[in-house]
Amino acid sequence: MDLITLTGLRVRGNHGVFDFERRDGQDFVVDVVLELDLGPAAVSDDVRDTVHYGELASRLAEIVAGPPVNLIETLARRLVDACLADERVARATVTVHKPQAPIPLTFADVSVTMSGAR
Template sequence: MSDRITLSGLKVRGHHGVFDFERRDGQDFVVDVVLELDLAPAAATDDVTDTVHYGELAGRLAEVIAGEPVNLIETLADRLVTVCLADGRVAAATVTVHKPQAPIPHEFADVAVTVRRTR
């Protein structure tokens, strides 16, 4: 599939992590999503109902990120990719979860997990 919708840099506060202080205090998570689907129907009709509404998708993803805490960003990424694949038009989805404030005792720029799922 060569058509894609990309949502980059969705920043939402969540309470995920293995440490008590991560769950108590929370931190910002940044999510990037790439959906692979046929965009020809939407291009032909010029109708948002013929594509994935990225604003609505962002809202559903934000609910998951801000919702029930998990220990691992791997688990969070899996939950988010499931949200992306809930729309039957999506053939594949790639989700990257960034945890830029991860509790690492060394200087670092980012920690991220990427998952890709297909139908």
């Protein structure tokens, strides 16, 4: 399998279990790895033969900016499902980072990684 990787997609969302997270929102960062056969696109040189990563980024951003969920696990699953909506994708791995998570200690990042396959 070949890979398409999208890293560092930063989108404002209102996810979290606390009222202030849902009210004020925060930035979420999304990384995606798609596993698929890129041979047809390499031969045809036609964007219609691959996953258009710009369109994928827009769809993922819509989900992150959309209706809030309590857990980034739920958000990650929705993003995986969106990636797998394209039948050419054999496997999708999504990491959702929540760098401003409400943790009363110094930390660099909190993230959840989920995968899904056909």
